[in-house]
Amino acid sequence: MYSYTNMLSTGASTMRRSVMRDLLKLTADPQIISLAGGLPANELLPVDEFRDCLNSVLKREGANAMQYRPQYRPLKEWIAGYMQTLGVFCQPDNVFITNGNQQGLTILSRLFLDPGQPVVIEEITFTGIQQATSGMGAEVRAIPVDLLTGADDAALEEAFRQYPRPRFAVLIPDFHNPLGVSLSAEKRSRVAALAAEYGVPLIEDNPYIALRFEGEALPPIKAYDEQGVVFFLGSFSKMLAPGVRLGWIVAPTDLIPKITVLRESIDLESSALMQRAVHEFVQRGMLEPHLEQLTFENLMRRDTMLNALEESLGSVATWTHPEGGLFVWVTLPEHIDTTEMLQEAVQRQVAYVPGSPFAVAGGFHNTMRLNFSSVTPPVIREGIARLAEVVLSHC
């Protein structure tokens, strides 16, 4: 076989194996209780309702719904209305439909970033954000994240102040992946003000905002953006289903033509059929009851997980207390390395994601991300009991 190693771009040759993909393979064994996922539960996906929507679109539009088509205006109108309910006043012309937030991150990185240029991201963050920044050759300035109030705004300002100015910053303000924490209300207005003051675009990666099950809803950072420097990334992946592969960017209208051209270099358009089916779903009022059921279930699952952690690991570990989303972040005693411990956990038939892959500059070896949304409460209890056995054997 020919070796392409020397021919790859710098970005491609430094790419690490995707830990998430490796883990997903590992957890395909049905005997293993996976607390490693980042997905809604299968049994909570609205399969029958969505089938009706697809059928009705195909009946109404026939082959036209299966063609190359421009972005579906009624869906953009619905998204603009939805953003208003969150406190963001934008028009359908500010909405650009994507294939989800990962694509939104890729598009905005290509729009703003040149290799070697600085960007600011959280020191613990979703691996896809790392791929879209350091993976594209950016110089990363990582800022700490407080486990109760989210990203450190003073560190953000410090990173903004340095020259050259960062090309952009990315924050996950609601039910952070992997930390589960949300950015406090005061910090939201502060970070929007900082982005405006220093003229640094702020990407608000917010796929979880609709998944709040407790506490008071907080406006997105974009709601505090008076200068048009905040780019909101929204997604149907977690509020409806990852498989619809649809999301959106809220951006100033003068950038939409550039974003459109950039996106054409990645793929030609989002599926016309899916855009129409998702619009049918929201238009028929199916989203609200779906979210109600989903968040009700997720709250029970989170409570089950936190209670089980308290009972079995309360004396040796600490964890975050998410008010929504999918994840709890657990910190174990300093001497435990969760990457090394994973093999043992898998032998005991339970899986989690070690914290290290999320840590931009290394460290956090004694942490892990647990998912509470994708398995039922009895399975969560059993999973935490198995995990506790493994952890306690190291204490």
Ligand SMILES: Cc1ncc(COP(=O)(O)O)c(C=O)c1O
């Ligand atoms: C913070 C964050 N951003 C982006 C994504 C990618 O989501 P999408 O399915 O919308 O591409 C995820 C998925 O887990 C995520 O957690």
